[in-house]
Amino acid sequence: IKFHHSSLTLFHSSPFLTSRRLRWPRMDANSAYHRHHRKDKVIVIMGATGTGKSRLSVDLATRFSFEIINSDKMQVYRGLDITTNKIPVDERLGVPHHLLGEFDPENGELSPEEFRQLGGSVIADITSRRKVPIIAGGSNSFVHALLVERFDPEVNVFDGASPKSISGELRYKCCFLWVDLLFPVLSDYLAKRVDNMLDSGMVDELAEFLDPEADDFELDSAQRSGLRKAIGVPEFDQYFKKYPPPGGLKGMRRDIENEDDRVRRGAYEEAVRAIKDNTCHLVKRQIEKIxxxxxxxxxLRRVDATETFRALMTAGDDGGRWSDIWERQVLEPSVKIVKRFLKE
Ligand code: ATP
Incomplete structure (x- = not known):
């Protein structure tokens, strides 16, 4: 798989890697070096989609000297920023984010094994600069692949039909934070979030992504097998097939708003409902895996964000109340856990 972002080429050409190799020559896995080498420390933020992992990672990264590594399997690709809910640049507060939107979706699907290799290189780079990596994202198969001491790409440990035992042996010293909240509160929030995403231009974004008139569309869609699985793509693909907009796919949302065709509106609403349902199914699967x-x-140290989200959903809240609750109930306990971990 090729990647887009120049930072990744760093691992092949970095002077740091060269100097590190000079200082610590590679030895085989059973060598004295490996047995006595202290494991690198990493912070890992787990949690279902929409629970505030990105926010917590930035909050922590700005208090400590952290760099963030994305572990959401859809957000690794370039494109569909609204649909996959990438943290906007202004909310990153200058904190470096790695493996976020760096991969060209046309180069095929990034496997957990590739993520393990790339994530491992990013961790080595960050720790070599005496910073601590913070891994944040909802893809548990990626997190599992990255962290376990021994990874077998042939075995899907989360396979519902025949779950395999998961190893507790990890190749890093990990501090796990699990952001969780009551499911009904999260599902109400996620329904609202989908509406906000639609208002922010998600349909235009999907229309452009799925535009059959785009150059090399056929070739493209076979190759973009990873990003095509993002929630929103299959649902709107179906909708656009039935109702291609008269003036091309762009401007779809505006077409709909002026549309008095009830059948068409019904199909649109059906697509939106499917997105909301599929997001809730994703949450359930993610929680099972966690x-x-x-x-x-x-x-995993669970931090409870239920009250924050209740406040966030309260009409008329100007942001003051929920962010206070977030600080008290999510951020402060997380900071304590992280401080203790860094001292160990
Ligand atoms: P699996 O074992 O099913 O691969 P996983 O833990 O690796 O699960 P998840 O992050 O749970 O991966 O993603 C599973 C599916 O959920 C994706 O294939 C996609 O359909 C959807 N999904 C996950 N993250 C996003 C996202 N950010 N935006 C849109 N859809 C997403």
Missing amino acids: KRLKGAGWD
Whole structure:
């Protein structure tokens, strides 16, 4: 897989890597160096989609000397920023974000094994600069692949039909934070979030992505197999097939707003409902996977964001109340856990 962002080429040409190799020659896995080498420390923020992982990672990164590594399997690709909910640049507050939108979706799907290799290189780079990596994202298969000591790409440990035992042996010293909240509160919030995403231009973005008149569209869609799985793409693909807009796919949302065709509006609403339902199914699957990792001995520390989200959903809240609750109930406990971990 090729990647877009220049920072990744760093791992092939970095003077740091050269000097590190000079200082610590590579030895085989059983060598004394490997047995006595202290594991690098990493912070890992887990949690279902929409729980505030990105916000927490930036809040922590600005207090400590952290750099963020994205572990959402859809946000690794360039494009569909609204649909996949990438954290906007202004909310990153200058904190470096790695593996976020760096991969060209036309180069095919990024596998957990490739993510393990690339994430491992980014971690080595960050720690070599005496900074601490903070991994944030909802893709548990990516997090699992990145962190376990021994990874077998042939085995899907989360496969519902025949779950395999998950190893508790990790190749880094990890501090796990699990942002969680009551499911009904999260599902109300996510329904609202989908509406906000639609208002922010998600349909135009999808129309452009799915535009059959684009150059090399056929070739493209076969190759963009990763990003095509993002929630929103299959749902609107179906809709656009039935109702291609008269003036091309761009401007779809505006077409709909002026549209008095009830059938067409019904199909649009059906697509939106499917997105909301699929997002809730995703949340349930993610929580199951997180619980499975916890059951395998991964020491996840749960922080509860329910009250924050209740306040966030309260009409008329200008942001003051929910951000106070966030600070008290999510950020402060997380800061304590992280401080203790960094001292160990
Ligand atoms: P799996 O074992 O199913 O691969 P996973 O933990 O690796 O799960 P998830 O992050 O749970 O990966 O993603 C599973 C599916 O959820 C994706 O294929 C996609 O359909 C959807 N999805 C995940 N993240 C996003 C996102 N940011 N935007 C849109 N859809 C997403």
